Amino acid sequence: MDIATHVFSALYQFGDAFAFLVLSACGLAVIFGMMGVINLAHGEFIMCGAYVTAATVHAGLPLPLGILAGTLVSALVGVVVELAVIRHLYDRPLDTIVATWGLSLIATQGTLIMVGSTMAGVGTPFGSFQVGDYSYSIYRIVLFCAALGVLAALYALFNWTRFGVLARATIQVPHMAAALGVDTRLIYSLTFACGAGLAGLAGGLYAPTMTLVPTMGATFIMEAFVTVVIGGADVFLGTAPAGGVLAVVKSVMTSWQGQLFGQIGLLVAVIIVVRVLPKGISGFVLRERT
Amino acid sequence: MTKSVLRGLRAAALTGTLVFGSHQALAAENPIKLGVLEDQSGDFAAATIGKVHAIQLATEEINKAGGIMGRPIELVAYDTQSDNTRYQEFMRRVLQRDKVDVVFAGFSSASREAYRPIVDQFNGFAFYNNQYEGGVCDGHMIVTGAVPEQQFSTLIPYMMEKYGKNVYTLAADYNFGQISAEWVRKIVKENGGKMAGEEFIPLGVSQFSQSIQNIQKAKPDFVVTLLVGTAQASYYEQAASANVNLPMASSVNVGQGYEHKRFKPPSLKDMFVTTNYIEEIDSPKSKEFYAKFKAKFPSEPYVNQEAENSYLAVYLYKQMVERAKSTKREEIRKVIALGDVCMGAPEGKVCIDPKSQHMSHTIYLAKVGADHSISFPKVWEDIKPYWLGEAGCDLTKKDPMAQYTPSNPPPKP
Structure with missing residues (x-):
C-alpha cells in the first residue's frame, strides 16, 4: 500500500469521527454551551429527528426532504418543550437537569409504547468508492460536508444576522436587552428551537446509517456532551476546534488499538483539556484575542 | 369499578407488578407462581419483548387446559430495563417477597451472571431461556437456549x-x-x-x-x-x-x-x-406455533429463537413438575437425572441433558439472501450440549455453581 492510500484512509477516519462529534454536539452547543441549559433530553431530540426522517421516507418522500422534515419537527417540539418546561427554569440550572432527564425518559418510553421496539431502516444512499485496498461509503463524505456546512451556517447565523446579535445579547445580559426593546422570551424560544432543530438534523442525517430504536439517542449523548464541555460557551469557536481535537484523538486511538481505546482516549483528552482550559477551548481562544 | 379493584390496581401500579394469566375458574386453587424477569425496555428490548409474550402465550394455553396438576400458573413479571442492577433487585424481590416457584430470567450474559449468585444464595430455581456462550454448571439453573x-x-x-x-x-x-x-x-x-x-x-x-x-x-x-x-x-x-x-x-x-x-x-x-428457531422455519409445528403467536400478538414484529425457547420452557417446567409431583427444586432435579425429560417443541424434539441441565436442539443454518429472504441450506438434528459433560461437569453428582470456558474448564477430580 502506498502513502496516498494511508493518508486518505487517515483523513477519512478523521472526517468520519469529526462529523459524528460535530453533528451530535452542535444542537447541544446552542442549548447547553450558549444558553446554559443542561439538556439531558438532547439524545431524544436526535431520536425524534431520526424517527421523523425515517417515517417520512417510508411514506415516499426523498431523503433530503425527510431530513428537513425531521429537523423542522424537532425544532417544533423544541418550541413546545421550551414553552412548557424550560422557560420556567432558566435561573435554576440544576433543576433543568432533572426536568430534561424526565423528558428524556418519557420520550424514550413513550416511543417504545407507541411506535414499538424498532423501526425499519431506510438504507444508506450513494454506494461506495475504492481507494487502494479499501472501499469507503460515499454517504460518510456527505456527513463530513454536512458537519462543515452546519458549522459555517452557525457562524454566519450568530455573527452576521440580526437574530444572532439579538440572541447573543439576550443570553449575555437579558435585562439590558429587554430594556432596549428586545422580546427576550421570543429570542429564548427561537434559540432553543434552533438547538433542538440542529439535534433533529443530526438524527435525520444519521438515520440511514443506524438502527432506529427508542434508545438510539443514548449513543450520541456522550460524544455531544464531551465536545460541548471542552468547546466552551461559543458555538462556532468551541464546537469546531473541540470536534477537531477529539476527532484526531479518537481516530488515531481507534485505528491503533480498537474501539475501546478510542473511547478511553476520548475521555482522557476531555479530562486533560478541562483541567488545562477550564473555560473550554473557546474561552481560551477568546481570551487570547482580547 | 369497585373500590377494592381500584386499590388493587393502584397497588399494582405502585409496585410495578403486573400479574398476568390468572384464570378465573382456577384462581381459587393455589397457583404456581412463575417469575418473569425480562428486558421490556432499554437497549435489548427489541429482542426480548417476544420472550415475555411467548411466556404469556404458553401460560394462557396451559391454564386453559387445566394448569399444572390442576394449579394455574400465575406470572409475576417485572421489566428489568436492560439493566444488570435491576436484575439483582427484582431477583431478590421475586425470591424473597413474591416467593415464586420458578423464575424465567435474563437476556444478556452479563445480566445472568449478575443474578445467578442471588438464585444460588436463596436456593431459587431459574430458567435462562437464551442462547449464550455456554459453560454454566449450576444446579439452580436450567438453560433452554443453544450453546457454542x-x-x-x-x-x-x-x-x-x-x-x-x-x-x-x-x-x-x-x-x-x-x-x-x-x-x-x-x-x-x-x-x-x-x-x-x-x-x-x-x-x-x-x-x-x-x-x-x-x-x-x-x-x-x-x-x-x-x-x-x-x-x-x-x-x-x-x-x-x-x-x-x-x-x-x-x-x-x-x-x-x-x-x-x-x-x-x-x-x-x-x-x-x-x-434453533426463527419464524421462517417451514415445518408444521413451527407454522402452528407461529400462527398461535400471531393470533395472540398480531403486532409482534418477529418471533425469534428466544421466544421459542421461552415458550417451550413453560411446557418443560409443566412436565417436570407433573412428573416430580412437586415444585421443589430437589424433586424436579431427581426427574431431570432420569435423563428422559424431552418434549416436542416448535423446532423439533428437545431433551434436557442431566449432567449440565442444558438442552439438545435442532440447529438450523439460516442464510440471508440479497433480498433478505431466509433459506436453510442445512439442518442438524438433535445436537447435544456435550461440552460441559465431557469437560467434567456432572450436576447429578456435584453442583459447583460456576461458569467454565475452554480455557478455564472444570477442575479434574
Whole structure:
C-alpha cells in the first residue's frame, strides 16, 4: 500500500469521527454551551429527528426532504418543550437537569409504547468508492460536508444576522436587552428551537446509517456532551476546534488499538483539556484575542 | 369499578407488578407462581419483548387446559430495563417477597451472571431461556437456549469449507462476546484455519468506520459477527454502504434481533446464522406455533429463537413438575437425572441433558439472501450440549455453581 492510500484512509477516519462529534454536539452547543441549559433530553431530540426522517421516507418522500422534515419537527417540539418546561427554569440550572432527564425518559418510553421496539431502516444512499485496498461509503463524505456546512451556517447565523446579535445579547445580559426593546422570551424560544432543530438534523442525517430504536439517542449523548464541555460557551469557536481535537484523538486511538481505546482516549483528552482550559477551548481562544 | 379493584390496581401500579394469566375458574386453587424477569425496555428490548409474550402465550394455553396438576400458573413479571442492577433487585424481590416457584430470567450474559449468585444464595430455581456462550454448571439453573458446541461447531466448519480458512471476529466486549470469540478461535484452530483478526466493541458503540477498515485490511474470507444490542447492529448498514461484501457468520444475529427485517436489503446479504428457531422455519409445528403467536400478538414484529425457547420452557417446567409431583427444586432435579425429560417443541424434539441441565436442539443454518429472504441450506438434528459433560461437569453428582470456558474448564477430580 502506498502513502496516498494511508493518508486518505487517515483523513477519512478523521472526517468520519469529526462529523459524528460535530453533528451530535452542535444542537447541544446552542442549548447547553450558549444558553446554559443542561439538556439531558438532547439524545431524544436526535431520536425524534431520526424517527421523523425515517417515517417520512417510508411514506415516499426523498431523503433530503425527510431530513428537513425531521429537523423542522424537532425544532417544533423544541418550541413546545421550551414553552412548557424550560422557560420556567432558566435561573435554576440544576433543576433543568432533572426536568430534561424526565423528558428524556418519557420520550424514550413513550416511543417504545407507541411506535414499538424498532423501526425499519431506510438504507444508506450513494454506494461506495475504492481507494487502494479499501472501499469507503460515499454517504460518510456527505456527513463530513454536512458537519462543515452546519458549522459555517452557525457562524454566519450568530455573527452576521440580526437574530444572532439579538440572541447573543439576550443570553449575555437579558435585562439590558429587554430594556432596549428586545422580546427576550421570543429570542429564548427561537434559540432553543434552533438547538433542538440542529439535534433533529443530526438524527435525520444519521438515520440511514443506524438502527432506529427508542434508545438510539443514548449513543450520541456522550460524544455531544464531551465536545460541548471542552468547546466552551461559543458555538462556532468551541464546537469546531473541540470536534477537531477529539476527532484526531479518537481516530488515531481507534485505528491503533480498537474501539475501546478510542473511547478511553476520548475521555482522557476531555479530562486533560478541562483541567488545562477550564473555560473550554473557546474561552481560551477568546481570551487570547482580547 | 369497585373500590377494592381500584386499590388493587393502584397497588399494582405502585409496585410495578403486573400479574398476568390468572384464570378465573382456577384462581381459587393455589397457583404456581412463575417469575418473569425480562428486558421490556432499554437497549435489548427489541429482542426480548417476544420472550415475555411467548411466556404469556404458553401460560394462557396451559391454564386453559387445566394448569399444572390442576394449579394455574400465575406470572409475576417485572421489566428489568436492560439493566444488570435491576436484575439483582427484582431477583431478590421475586425470591424473597413474591416467593415464586420458578423464575424465567435474563437476556444478556452479563445480566445472568449478575443474578445467578442471588438464585444460588436463596436456593431459587431459574430458567435462562437464551442462547449464550455456554459453560454454566449450576444446579439452580436450567438453560433452554443453544450453546457454542451447538451453534459454532456446526457453523464455523461449514463456513470454512465454503468460503475459506481466514476468519475475522467482531464481537461485543463483555463476557458473552469474549467467551464466544474464544470458542471461535478454538474451533477455527481445530479445523486448520487461522484468525485474520479480532476486535471487541464496547456495548453501545454505533459507529464502525474504523472497524470496517480494519476488516478490509486483514482480508478475511468471512467475518464472525457477535454483535449485541441495537446500537451495535448499526454495523451491518455501515459495512454494506462501504461495500465490505464479505460473508458473515453469527450465533446471535437474525435469530435474536431480526436484523434482516429491520434493515433495508441487501445489507445482511450472505449472513449465515445457526439458530434453533426463527419464524421462517417451514415445518408444521413451527407454522402452528407461529400462527398461535400471531393470533395472540398480531403486532409482534418477529418471533425469534428466544421466544421459542421461552415458550417451550413453560411446557418443560409443566412436565417436570407433573412428573416430580412437586415444585421443589430437589424433586424436579431427581426427574431431570432420569435423563428422559424431552418434549416436542416448535423446532423439533428437545431433551434436557442431566449432567449440565442444558438442552439438545435442532440447529438450523439460516442464510440471508440479497433480498433478505431466509433459506436453510442445512439442518442438524438433535445436537447435544456435550461440552460441559465431557469437560467434567456432572450436576447429578456435584453442583459447583460456576461458569467454565475452554480455557478455564472444570477442575479434574
